[in-house]
Amino acid sequence: MLKSRGYVVFPDPMDPEVIEAFKRGVFSEFERHSRVGMVTEDGFMDRVQELREAGAKHVFLKTGAYRPADLARAIKFASKAKIDLLTVDAAGGGTGTSPWRVMNEWGMPQVKIYSLLYRYADKLANMGEYVPDIAVAGGNCVRGSGIQGTGNRCAVLQDNRHGTRANRCCDGREDDRQSD
16 A cells, blocks of 8 residues: 555565565565655745645745755755745754665765855855755754764754844753854
8 A cells, every 4th residue: 555655665565475475474564665755846846836825824845964966956946936944954864764774874974964055055145046044953063163972953043034043952952143
């Protein structure tokens, strides 16, 4: 059933050899993963428009630690669609429903992702393009001039319309300040 609804199921539950092995008790469960979300620009714009027409007051996009080209594409699409908030999750490997190898072995260092995100947003701003509010999440707290290995999960929110930034950590610490 899951495979017919677009999920990636491993091993393939339609394979006759897999069916037979399952019946013999060689294994007792299947892995289920969401389909890989590759989107076209037109598809993204259509979906944002659909959400707005359905009455959405705010449209957000959360993306992850993928290739630099994918991050650039996400911020470009977010800009063109004029979404309200782009969240970039710098935790390697995707979500908890990602395949194990993806969660354990994929991703870029947080500093690299944040650096690229800043560069891409700055480039759009310098071209006079719309830059949505941006949140970064999934990493250790950023304090002072370096990244602290505290293990606390944080989000750094940049509100481009009001010139404020807020760091909020899971342990309740909060630091609001004006942007430079």
